[in-house]
Amino acid sequence: MELVKLNIDGKEVEVPAGTTVLQAADEAGVHIPRLCYDPELSLAGACRLCMVEIEGWRGMAASCITEVSPGMLVKTDTPDLAEVRKTILELLVANNPELASNAKGNNVLAKYCEQYGVKDSPFKGETNYYEIDDSNPFIVRDFSLCILCGKCVRACTEMTGQDNLGFLNRGYDRKATTAGDVDYINSDCVFCGQCVAVCPTGALSEKSLTDFARDELKTVRTTCPFCGTGCNFDLAVKDDKIVGVLSNPESPVNGRSLCVKGRFGWDFVHNEKRLKTPLIKKHGQFVTASWDEALDLIAERFKEIKDQYGSESFAALSSARCTNEENYLVQKFTRAVMDTNNVDHCART
Amino acid sequence: MAGLATTFGSGAMTNPINEITDEAELMFLIGTNTTEAHPVIGYKMRQAARNGCKLVVCDPRHIDLVDEADYWIRHNPGTDIPLLNGLMHIIIKEGLENKAFIEERTENYEALKATVAKYTPEYVSSLTGVDEELLYEVAKLIATTDKAMLFYTLGITEHVCGTHNVMSCANLQMLTGHLGRPGTGVNPIRGQNNVQGACDMGALPNVYPAYQNVTLPEVQAKFEKAWNVKLPNKVGLKIPEMFEKANEGEVKAMYILGENPVLTDPNSNHIRSGLANLEFLVVQELFLTETAEYADVVLPAASFAECDGTFTNTERRIQRCRKAIEPIPGQANWQTICMMFNKMGYPVNYSHPEEIFNEMASLSPSMAGVTYEKMAAKGIQWPCPTIDHPGTPYLHAGKFTRGLGAFQAIEHQAPGETPDSEYPYLLSTGRILQHYNVTTPYSSGIASIWDREWAEVNPHDAAVLNIRTGDKVKVASRRGELTTSVKVTDRVLPGVIWMSFHYTESPTNAVTSDVLDPITGTGEYKACAVSIVKL
Numbered sequence: 001m002e003l004v005k006l007n008i009d010g011k012e013v014e015v016p017a018g019t020t021v022l023q024a025a026d027e028a029g030v031h032i033p034r035l036c037y038d039p040e041l042s043l044a045g046a047c048r049l050c051m052v053e054i055e056g057w058r059g060m061a062a063s064c065i066t067e068v069s070p071g072m073l074v075k076t077d078t079p080d081l082a083e084v085r086k087t088i089l090e091l092l093v094a095n096n097p098e099l100a101s102n103a104k105g106n107n108v109l110a111k112y113c114e115q116y117g118v119k120d121s122p123f124k125g126e127t128n129y130y131e132i133d134d135s136n137p138f139i140v141r142d143f144s145l146c147i148l149c150g151k152c153v154r155a156c157t158e159m160t161g162q163d164n165l166g167f168l169n170r171g172y173d174r175k176a177t178t179a180g181d182v183d184y185i186n187s188d189c190v191f192c193g194q195c196v197a198v199c200p201t202g203a204l205s206e207k208s209l210t211d212f213a214r215d216e217l218k219t220v221r222t223t224c225p226f227c228g229t230g231c232n233f234d235l236a237v238k239d240d241k242i243v244g245v246l247s248n249p250e251s252p253v254n255g256r257s258l259c260v261k262g263r264f265g266w267d268f269v270h271n272e273k274r275l276k277t278p279l280i281k282k283h284g285q286f287v288t289a290s291w292d293e294a295l296d297l298i299a300e301r302f303k304e305i306k307d308q309y310g311s312e313s314f315a316a317l318s319s320a321r322c323t324n325e326e327n328y329l330v331q332k333f334t335r336a337v338m339d340t341n342n343v344d345h346c347a348r349t
Numbered sequence: 350m351a352g353l354a355t356t357f358g359s360g361a362m363t364n365p366i367n368e369i370t371d372e373a374e375l376m377f378l379i380g381t382n383t384t385e386a387h388p389v390i391g392y393k394m395r396q397a398a399r400n401g402c403k404l405v406v407c408d409p410r411h412i413d414l415v416d417e418a419d420y421w422i423r424h425n426p427g428t429d430i431p432l433l434n435g436l437m438h439i440i441i442k443e444g445l446e447n448k449a450f451i452e453e454r455t456e457n458y459e460a461l462k463a464t465v466a467k468y469t470p471e472y473v474s475s476l477t478g479v480d481e482e483l484l485y486e487v488a489k490l491i492a493t494t495d496k497a498m499l500f501y502t503l504g505i506t507e508h509v510c511g512t513h514n515v516m517s518c519a520n521l522q523m524l525t526g527h528l529g530r531p532g533t534g535v536n537p538i539r540g541q542n543n544v545q546g547a548c549d550m551g552a553l554p555n556v557y558p559a560y561q562n563v564t565l566p567e568v569q570a571k572f573e574k575a576w577n578v579k580l581p582n583k584v585g586l587k588i589p590e591m592f593e594k595a596n597e598g599e600v601k602a603m604y605i606l607g608e609n610p611v612l613t614d615p616n617s618n619h620i621r622s623g624l625a626n627l628e629f630l631v632v633q634e635l636f637l638t639e640t641a642e643y644a645d646v647v648l649p650a651a652s653f654a655e656c657d658g659t660f661t662n663t664e665r666r667i668q669r670c671r672k673a674i675e676p677i678p679g680q681a682n683w684q685t686i687c688m689m690f691n692k693m694g695y696p697v698n699y700s701h702p703e704e705i706f707n708e709m710a711s712l713s714p715s716m717a718g719v720t721y722e723k724m725a726a727k728g729i730q731w732p733c734p735t736i737d738h739p740g741t742p743y744l745h746a747g748k749f750t751r752g753l754g755a756f757q758a759i760e761h762q763a764p765g766e767t768p769d770s771e772y773p774y775l776l777s778t779g780r781i782l783q784h785y786n787v788t789t790p791y792s793s794g795i796a797s798i799w800d801r802e803w804a805e806v807n808p809h810d811a812a813v814l815n816i817r818t819g820d821k822v823k824v825a826s827r828r829g830e831l832t833t834s835v836k837v838t839d840r841v842l843p844g845v846i847w848m849s850f851h852y853t854e855s856p857t858n859a860v861t862s863d864v865l866d867p868i869t870g871t872g873e874y875k876a877c878a879v880s881i882v883k884l
């Protein structure tokens with residue numbers, strides 16, 4: 001593989017030929033602001049926020065679509081660049097100044113606005129009014145926050161392959177929407193939520209998370225409990241309650257992709273029908289019991305039955321939904337304590 | 350997984366998921382509706398197909414991936430073996446088999462050759478309903494592609510001949526040399542999140558953790574020493590046998606953790622009577638399920654969000670599950686099971702699941718090198734025998750687990766129950782995208798959109814039965830009956846009705862067959878005879 005050396009903000013970097021300047025900067029630990037770029041998606045070069053200066057080049061270059069070349073001298077942070085980025089941001093928030101301040105949800109744009117001192121826009125114009133789409137239990141869509149970066153469109157096509165989203169109209173009326181411009185619930189959407197995971201403004205957001213800013217949430221990386229693919233994601237926790245699932249780009253199997261179950265099925269955890277205490281059946285009715293009462297009874301009856309009928313009269317069903325550690329314990333209990341190999345788990349492989 | 354164990358010596362997915370997009374030149378899918386049952390793997394297949402990787406889909410049902418496929422083989426339900434034998438017949442006839450691979454890596458080829466010789470394109474076409482022309486094209490494509498991954502799921506295993514179906518898949522991949530390299534392999538995509546792990550941990554009646562046989566004296570001695578107790582060396586009961594014996598009154602007590610066999614196992618009436626016949630039943634569950642209703646003691650379970658531990662995915666990757674909130678029932682499941690040990694007079698004092706994992710690893714050669722620390726970022730794919738071993742993305746490089754790969758000569762076997770005048774339709778079952786066995790109906794968002802069973806019926810049959818989408822029908826078999834809403838669609842073949850098994854109100858497994866694969870004890874969920882009556 002051919003390697004290319006270049007210099008970014010005074011740092012020497014060596015990357016494979018064909019790498020973009022933005023990726024090389026990431027590699028070097030230099031963050032270039034970006035909105036439409038995403039490492040898992042094709043390149044768009046649409047937002048221009050990733051502009052950099054390259055010595056010997058006329059004007060500025062969008063770093064996400066510019067390939068490195070040997071000896072390049074790149075500057076990512078100059079007064080001129082700051083000025084240009086500020087103007088770009090002001091244009092982006094022109095339709096809706098709320099974008100500059102609304103730090104709720106996944107609003108990356110607001111963070112940049114704060115960084116570049118953008119609070120409002122001098123470029124006020126006519127504002128399009130769109131209804132908020134909260135037709136479904138999972139995703140809220142607010143067009144007034146959309147900057148047309150097209151990430152949702154690319155995610156739908158390139159990550160999931162569902163091809164449900166696209167651009168409609170031109171110019172001022174342009175919008176990124178479902179085929180036929182219908183609500184999500186009436187579209188071909190499979191609610192994988194990839195569009196939400198990549199949206200940089202909160203135009204698309206998880207319904208369960210709209211009230212929270214990202215930094216008030218604790219996140220815990222874990223593995224999905226549904227199918228055998230083994231996707232990873234972050235559980236978002238607030239006050240010891242799960243409030244949502246966020247993609248974790250480090251996930252070895254799935255990257256940020258998930259399905260409707262993994263991303264939106266977690267709320268079974270807090271279903272009010274969850275059992276909270278042990279139950280003992282008395283005269284055909286379940287009555288609540290303490291852990292000690294329940295386990296004393298279990299131990300007593302298991303012992304009696306084992307003594308009276310022998311070990312082979314006991315059988316255990318372990319679970320393909322439970323952890324390895326729990327499964328290990330169940331088979332050990334069956335073998336070492338109950339003295340039988342009568343242990344199996346759900347045949348529905 | 351017995352099929353692969355016989356052929357290769359180990360029964361797991363041979364190659365990793367990411368090779369779908371990174372390596373494969375051809376994907377051969379048989380009996381897997383991947384975009385619904387394993388959506389994220391399905392996305393990758395779609396991406397690969399759109400990037401030029403060839404895709405062959407063998408499925409009687411018009412599944413989503415058919416729309417991305419280069420070839421769709423719509424064979425009759427229950428004819429997987431003739432189909433695979435027919436493809437091999439053509440490959441051998443055309444001289445396209447991988448002679449070097451067969452010579453160096455396999456045995457028993459002559460028996461396979463003799464058996465598939467009978468499966469001429471003409472004969473296979475008559476059994477499967479597939480065009481001879483199509484058989485030729487697909488056979489040649491497989492044999493002439495360097496890197497081909499074969500995938501299957503329950504559409505292959507949940508038949509009376511499930512194990513033989515699996516062996517046939519393995520035969521095809523050995524014949525064409527598609528094993529032991531990146532972008533190849535025989536890849537069963539496992540259903541539940543930790544079905545691989547439950548097997549690996551020895552939650553099976555014949556093996557300890559890491560597939561160490563309970564009947565081998567040296568294995569028994571090792572575990573007796575580690576656990577400081579005498580251990581039984583007789584193979585235990587499989588699930589269907591447990592319920593058989595419960596019905597007969599020989600099994601008296603059961604402990605069921607996190608499973609709902611009344612809803613998920615075939616012929617649920619038989620399961621119900623077995624449970625009712627027990628003297629003592631303990632069920633540990635998140636919810637008061639149909640199965641828990643039969644319990645004498647119900648223990649509340651903690652969910653994945655409340656537990657530290659590990660899950661092993663379908664590609665043998667052991668990954669962390671991390672506790673995000675305090676256990677809703679007050680304690681984690683491992684703590685409850687430890688209480689059970691202690692109250693029974695076998696003292697255990699693990700202070701964290703990591704200690705349980707380490708004990709398991711110390712007794713399991715293929716996982717001996719796995720630690721929580723090593724798996725923290727990207728997981729570890731076993732085999733991982735030593736602490737400096739990086740794990741094994743694909744199996745059988747250079748050599749099969751058992752040495753040589755053993756071809757198995759397999760003959761066609763009809764489903765255990767076929768439609769007749771009284772029960773004229775074939776019921777097939779599977780998963781839908783939005784639900785997962787029995788937890789997802791407790792997700793309010795998911796339940797609100799996908800709130801009921803929609804049985805799929807072909808327009809021809811719908812016309813005969815005078816039913817339309819949205820109508821309710823009664824579906825009955827020799828074992829039971831249920832009611833369900835109907836969707837009229839040509840996704841299914843005429844004569845076939847297709848249902849999922851996620852809904853308490855339409856308990857599909859009240860009607861499914863009690864015919865089992867005699868080798869694995871897996872139920873024949875994929876085929877049984879039913880009648881349909883409009884309500």
Ligand code: FES
Pocket residue numbers: 033034035036037044045046047048049050051062063064065
């Ligand atoms: S990030 Fe480069 S143009 Fe948008």
